[in-house]
Amino acid sequence: MNPLGTLIYLRRNASRTLPLMGVIVLAVLLICAIVSLINSIPLSVKTIYKYTSLMMGVTPRGEADRTPQIKRIIENECPVPIGRLALCRASSTEVQALVGKWQFVVIAFDRPDLEYVLKRMGTTSLVGRLPEVGRPEAVISEPVSRNLKLKLGDILLGPDRQDAYSPQNVKVVGIAKTANWFMFADREYYTANHFPPIDFILVTAKNPARQAEMDRWALRRFKGDRTQVISYLEIERQANEMFKTLYKILDVVIGILVVVITLMMGMLINIYLGQRTHEFALLQALGYSTKALVIRVIKETALVVMGGWLLGVMCSIAMLNVVDHWLMYPNAYALDITDRTALAYTIPVPIAIFSAALLTLWTRFRRFDPVGVVERRLV
Amino acid sequence: MDKVSAIRPGRRCGTEVGVISAVGASLVYRDHEREVFACSSVDIEVVPGEFLGILGPSGSGKSSLLYLLSGLKMPTSGSITFEGQDLHQLNDAQRAETRLTSFGFVFQYPYLLGYLNALENVMVARPESDFREQAKALLVSLGLESKLGRLPHELSGGERQRVCVARALLGKPKVIFADEPTANLDHANGIQVVQLLNQHRGDGSLVMVTHDPSMLAEADRIVRLEDGHLAP
Numbered sequence: 001m002n003p004l005g006t007l008i009y010l011r012r013n014a015s016r017t018l019p020l021m022g023v024i025v026l027a028v029l030l031i032c033a034i035v036s037l038i039n040s041i042p043l044s045v046k047t048i049y050k051y052t053s054l055m056m057g058v059t060p061r062g063e064a065d066r067t068p069q070i071k072r073i074i075e076n077e078c079p080v081p082i083g084r085l086a087l088c089r090a091s092s093t094e095v096q097a098l099v100g101k102w103q104f105v106v107i108a109f110d111r112p113d114l115e116y117v118l119k120r121m122g123t124t125s126l127v128g129r130l131p132e133v134g135r136p137e138a139v140i141s142e143p144v145s146r147n148l149k150l151k152l153g154d155i156l157l158g159p160d161r162q163d164a165y166s167p168q169n170v171k172v173v174g175i176a177k178t179a180n181w182f183m184f185a186d187r188e189y190y191t192a193n194h195f196p197p198i199d200f201i202l203v204t205a206k207n208p209a210r211q212a213e214m215d216r217w218a219l220r221r222f223k224g225d226r227t228q229v230i231s232y233l234e235i236e237r238q239a240n241e242m243f244k245t246l247y248k249i250l251d252v253v254i255g256i257l258v259v260v261i262t263l264m265m266g267m268l269i270n271i272y273l274g275q276r277t278h279e280f281a282l283l284q285a286l287g288y289s290t291k292a293l294v295i296r297v298i299k300e301t302a303l304v305v306m307g308g309w310l311l312g313v314m315c316s317i318a319m320l321n322v323v324d325h326w327l328m329y330p331n332a333y334a335l336d337i338t339d340r341t342a343l344a345y346t347i348p349v350p351i352a353i354f355s356a357a358l359l360t361l362w363t364r365f366r367r368f369d370p371v372g373v374v375e376r377r378l379v
Numbered sequence: 380m381d382k383v384s385a386i387r388p389g390r391r392c393g394t395e396v397g398v399i400s401a402v403g404a405s406l407v408y409r410d411h412e413r414e415v416f417a418c419s420s421v422d423i424e425v426v427p428g429e430f431l432g433i434l435g436p437s438g439s440g441k442s443s444l445l446y447l448l449s450g451l452k453m454p455t456s457g458s459i460t461f462e463g464q465d466l467h468q469l470n471d472a473q474r475a476e477t478r479l480t481s482f483g484f485v486f487q488y489p490y491l492l493g494y495l496n497a498l499e500n501v502m503v504a505r506p507e508s509d510f511r512e513q514a515k516a517l518l519v520s521l522g523l524e525s526k527l528g529r530l531p532h533e534l535s536g537g538e539r540q541r542v543c544v545a546r547a548l549l550g551k552p553k554v555i556f557a558d559e560p561t562a563n564l565d566h567a568n569g570i571q572v573v574q575l576l577n578q579h580r581g582d583g584s585l586v587m588v589t590h591d592p593s594m595l596a597e598a599d600r601i602v603r604l605e606d607g608h609l610a611p
């Protein structure tokens with residue numbers, strides 16, 4: 001066993017090396033937490049409105065009687081084979097996101113359309129039943145029930161609810177098992193009770209893989225018309241646009257964080273090397289070249305830095321799992337626990353700290369006089 | 380100045396009998412624009428196997444001379460040769476290698492690495508595992524057999540200096556340099572350290588610097604330094 005082996009120093013001076021590692025672990029944890037949290041916002045948008053990627057909505061703006069015309073255009077001109085075209089009604093409500101309440105729609109279908117759409121949404125099983133024709137009843141998906149804490153028999157919409165209004169109490173009668181978010185009700189009840197009296201159109205591509213193609217066609221075809229096309233394509237584009245600034249801010253914040261941590265670690269490493277001046281002087285006097293000593297310290301530093309980073313990554317993954325299990329999943333908040341970008345953001349930490357360590361090493365050993373130390377003239 | 384150091388080694392190359400020779404070696408420190416001659420034009424040879432004592436009052440340049448002879452400092456002028464090789468002409472790594480394999484050091488203050496035990500501290504001088512048994516044997520013969528596993532802070536000052544002695548002796552170096560190895564010890568312990576160094580050095584030379592003549596009772600030869608000059 002070589003008494004100057006890399007691990008021996010680190011192990012026997014754990015009270016010095018572990019705090020250094022600890023700082024790196026905390027830095028990685030912090031960055032990972034910030035990035036995953038920020039990432040969860042656009043991810044929430046995409047998760048919550050994912051159902052729009054399975055069907056496209058087209059609605060007239062203002063003129064209720066334009067719906068048949070729009071329907072004809074789609075049926076006659078759409079180049080993508082149509083799976084189904086349904087007329088529906090809708091009312092607005094809200095879901096709970098990590099950053100506050102977000103708009104959501106309750107869509108009311110005729111019974112045959114409802115059955116089709118449920119299948120289209122990937123429903124594997126249904127607890128309860130479907131809404132009865134003309135009755136104030138709704139079927140919601142499982143993530144929605146988790147998010148709004150709704151069980152069978154609970155009230156989804158009601159006359160005294162500002163943000164989820166319906167003239168009568170609309171009860172949840174069915175919960176559909178699927179990852180998509182939706183709330184569906186009966187069209188006859190809506191036609192009789194809800195304002196505005198506008199039918200809008202939901203169209204699906206026969207082949208779900210061609211839905212985006214259909215969306216693109218509709219966006220082009222109805223451009224400039226008094227018609228609104230609601231598609232996942234558009235939602236995704238808007239989300240990406242909206243969060244561009246947020247990501248710029250994130251980059252700056254992480255950048256500053258890395259600089260601050262690096263400066264701090266640079267100073268810590270400098271102190272830490274300072275405490276080892278006697279060791280270096282003695283070894284140099286006994287016959288170890290500067291190069292050999294520098295290589296030894298670089299190995300130790302690399303081990304501390306890489307070890308700290310790896311430990312940080314493991315802690316981060318553990319933390320994300322814990323947060324997901326206790327906070328995110330129960331509320332159906334979106335969180336990607338295998339988020340690579342969050343980990344990628346932490347890579348500058350070990351690189352910057354290692355560079356800072358090299359710099360302090362270089363300044364220390366550039367003009368190092370072992371005699372001065374051994375003679376007790378210095379330190 | 381540089382011219383002198385460049386010419387001198389060639390002139391005497393191959394003729395010296397000493398394991399180490401200093402020819403016209405000077406060491407000048409610059410102290411606020413004023414030059415301090417720690418050693419001036421010292422000519423000295425260390426004969427193989429001898430115990431050479433260097434005696435002199437404080438500030439006379441004893442340590443400086445020792446650092447010159449051991450290649451820890453480069454002479455401002457003049458040359459130092461080890462086995463015919465000018466130390467000045469070696470690069471940092473080669474000089475270090477020479478110190479590690481051919482020289483042993485005992486300093487005034489018993490420097491040990493705090494996180495290594497006595498045996499490991501001795502092994503620092505030659506970390507290859509082939510030297511482990513020799514390191515153990517040295518510590519045993521220096522009366523430290525029950526303390527191989529102790530950390531430096533668990534040893535007394537004299538014991539620490541004995542560990543340093545073992546470290547200097549490990550690998551049977553050709554020259555052992557000792558700079559006031561007894562200064563931090565009481566007289567009896569000091570004498571003992573010198574005796575141990577002398578007994579265990581084998582064929583190696585021992586160059587010891589001190590201001591205490593009684594430490595040099597066993598020395599083969601004693602030279603005196605005064606103000607950086609060798610006294611006649």
Ligand SMILES: Nc1ncnc2c1ncn2[C@@H]1O[C@H](COP(=O)(O)OP(=O)(O)OP(=O)(O)O)[C@@H](O)[C@H]1O
Pocket residue numbers: 408409410415416417435436437438439440441442443444590
């Ligand atoms: N780094 C330095 N800068 C300036 N002057 C120095 C330096 N090192 C030593 N000196 C001077 O050189 C002279 C010789 O110093 P040296 O350490 O060799 O003396 P010494 O004989 O070992 O003394 P002591 O017995 O006290 O250890 C002294 O006058 C000292 O002040």
Ligand SMILES: [Mg+2]
Pocket residue numbers: 441442443558559
């Ligand atoms: Mg001295």
